[in-house]
Amino acid sequence: MTFTTRPTLQGTFGMVSSTHWLASQAAMGILERGGNAFDAAVAAGFVLHVVEPHLNGPGGEVPAIVATAQDPAPKVLCGQGPAPAGATIAHFRSLGMELIPGSGPLAAAVPGAVDAWLLLLRDHGTVRLAEVLEPAIGYAGAGHPLVGRVGDTVAAVRSLFEEYWHTSAELWLRDGRPPAAGEMFANPAYARTLRRLVDAGRAAGPDRDAEIEAARRAWREGFVAEAIDRFSRKPFQDSTGRAHAGLVTGADLAGYTATWEEPVTLDWHGYSVAKTGFWGQGPLLLQTLSILDALDDPEGYAPATATGIHTQTEALKLAFADREAWYGDTDVPAQALLSGEYARERAALIGARASAELRPGRPDGAEPRLPAQLGRAAGRRTDLVDPSTGEPTVRADGVTRGDTCHVDVVDRWGNMISATPSGGWLQSSPTIPELGFPLGSRLQMFWLEEGLASSLAPGRRPRTTLSPTMVHRDGEPVLACGTPGGDQQDQWQLPFLLRHLLGGQSLQEAIDAPGWHTASLPASFYPREMEPGVLVVEDRLDRDVLAALRAYGHEVRLSDPWSLGRLCAVARDPGTGLLSAGANPRGMQGYACGR
Numbered sequence: 001m002t003f004t005t006r007p008t009l010q011g012t013f014g015m016v017s018s019t020h021w022l023a024s025q026a027a028m029g030i031l032e033r034g035g036n037a038f039d040a041a042v043a044a045g046f047v048l049h050v051v052e053p054h055l056n057g058p059g060g061e062v063p064a065i066v067a068t069a070q071d072p073a074p075k076v077l078c079g080q081g082p083a084p085a086g087a088t089i090a091h092f093r094s095l096g097m098e099l100i101p102g103s104g105p106l107a108a109a110v111p112g113a114v115d116a117w118l119l120l121l122r123d124h125g126t127v128r129l130a131e132v133l134e135p136a137i138g139y140a141g142a143g144h145p146l147v148g149r150v151g152d153t154v155a156a157v158r159s160l161f162e163e164y165w166h167t168s169a170e171l172w173l174r175d176g177r178p179p180a181a182g183e184m185f186a187n188p189a190y191a192r193t194l195r196r197l198v199d200a201g202r203a204a205g206p207d208r209d210a211e212i213e214a215a216r217r218a219w220r221e222g223f224v225a226e227a228i229d230r231f232s233r234k235p236f237q238d239s240t241g242r243a244h245a246g247l248v249t250g251a252d253l254a255g256y257t258a259t260w261e262e263p264v265t266l267d268w269h270g271y272s273v274a275k276t277g278f279w280g281q282g283p284l285l286l287q288t289l290s291i292l293d294a295l296d297d298p299e300g301y302a303p304a305t306a307t308g309i310h311t312q313t314e315a316l317k318l319a320f321a322d323r324e325a326w327y328g329d330t331d332v333p334a335q336a337l338l339s340g341e342y343a344r345e346r347a348a349l350i351g352a353r354a355s356a357e358l359r360p361g362r363p364d365g366a367e368p369r370l371p372a373q374l375g376r377a378a379g380r381r382t383d384l385v386d387p388s389t390g391e392p393t394v395r396a397d398g399v400t401r402g403d404t405c406h407v408d409v410v411d412r413w414g415n416m417i418s419a420t421p422s423g424g425w426l427q428s429s430p431t432i433p434e435l436g437f438p439l440g441s442r443l444q445m446f447w448l449e450e451g452l453a454s455s456l457a458p459g460r461r462p463r464t465t466l467s468p469t470m471v472h473r474d475g476e477p478v479l480a481c482g483t484p485g486g487d488q489q490d491q492w493q494l495p496f497l498l499r500h501l502l503g504g505q506s507l508q509e510a511i512d513a514p515g516w517h518t519a520s521l522p523a524s525f526y527p528r529e530m531e532p533g534v535l536v537v538e539d540r541l542d543r544d545v546l547a548a549l550r551a552y553g554h555e556v557r558l559s560d561p562w563s564l565g566r567l568c569a570v571a572r573d574p575g576t577g578l579l580s581a582g583a584n585p586r587g588m589q590g591y592a593c594g595r
Helices: 021-032 037-051 089-094 113-124 129-142 148-156 158-163 166-172 188-202 208-220 223-232 250-254 283-295 306-326 340-347 486-502 507-512 543-551
Strands: 009-011 014-018 062-067 075-079 259-261 264-268 271-275 407-411 416-419 469-473 476-482 516-518 534-538 555-559 568-572 579-583 591-594
Touching: 009 014, 009 591, 014 021, 014 037, 014 568, 014 579, 021 037, 021 129, 021 407, 021 591, 037 062, 037 113, 037 129, 037 188, 037 407, 037 416, 062 113, 062 469, 075 113, 113 129, 113 208, 129 188, 129 208, 148 158, 158 166, 188 208, 208 223, 208 250, 223 250, 264 283, 271 283, 283 306, 283 340, 283 486, 306 340, 306 486, 306 516, 306 534, 306 543, 407 476, 407 568, 407 579, 416 469, 416 476, 469 486, 476 486, 486 507, 486 516, 507 568, 507 579, 534 543, 543 555, 568 591
Parallel strands: 534 555
Antiparallel strands: 009 579, 014 407, 014 591, 062 075, 062 416, 075 259, 264 271, 271 469, 407 416, 469 476, 476 568, 516 534, 568 579, 579 591
């Protein structure tokens, strides 16, 4: 039997998996009180704002994929806020910039997470606003024990807070020091913000939809928008080493609403795999699966062998090259990118040697265009993740490489959701004191060059790395999964899916298996580095496999044995109603629960 760190949970009532045990249990508590999977996910989402503030926040975003018991076809909830009206290439160029900063208010997109969670609650939830926000209000108001990585993050940016971001210092450097692991920490200002949303809803009367809509208005047009508008106009130090004011205004918040969209799907080995649209990176997982299929080589599907890892890595490189050339919130040749003919063209490029080139394809014969800045970023070395936890590294100026949370829920009725909240990190921008949270820095994922798929433009969504996944079989949802990890999200999901769906491993077995990813791709985060030919692997991978990977030409970089990936997953067998869940043991923070 394959080793696992914990059992795959099984039951028939409900299952939750998230990147923090308090969020998982808050969601389970909602299920126990009669709420459905969507009520539970909303409760978990707001708790994650409180307990993983270095990885997500109210000023960030959330994409999700949902399937309801009444309509099991997957739908995408897009809570990705766009670039504000003042965010033009000309504005950034006038400030002497070639790249958008990786921290500070100038890099903020319009916050999308809170409106998206509330839209989900209105359209598919069943309980009242006060009930789903109660756990987050409790943890923010009365306090909760902080995980160690929060204090580590604050310590990394301590000088920035002390010298320039005084409102963040007031919140996070109490008694003049970063919070310690396990220390009780409260954020009274954010608790008050959530209570005011609840009060705004109650004032709208007894109708549940009216209550939620009133809270959304208070966020988009009321006291939250007003505070963001005032604070965003103040200049603060950012990763350029200079102070700049932000661009998000109250009008930007008032003009934004989260949306429901159709997913991008791929029929694959009897399954249908659903991802968000090409405005995010999600479809590259579908491209990678198509390329592997086009090889018609079973060894390429073996994620524990050198041949399998090599083949999958080379397929991922090709998909990432296409991401850079073609993906964005614009017209994308989607049908061509996912066609069998195109997959065969791309698969023909995979050989017996690791490639260090960035090789975008020509869907429908179109000529790819890559950012000129990539030539100046290539070859820089960077530690993509902290080898002790798999979480992002944070520089002293607040720049973060990779960041995110995840939550999956399935209930006894067959409702299912996969959500990847992120952005609005405590280190991304100064804290807005009356609200208790900062804005995000998602604009850094745009290029300041005209004519690219991911060129900056007002109203466009940044091409983020956030990539929830849902899998159907015979029209019914059977699996929801995802992971934090920036550019690694789909890389870590790929072998998980191969192990579980094709290899027959349980959720926990597939999560616990040794992880790996390529760094031979343009990073989505400032300063947009890439490391041609580098393959990062957990050093518990078999020594013969490591030697064979080097023989293939990969520059193998060893990471700590339990360091890569923070996968969450829930599953449902439509025939029996059996539910299951697994969660990542790396970092000793993610947990599943259920019965």
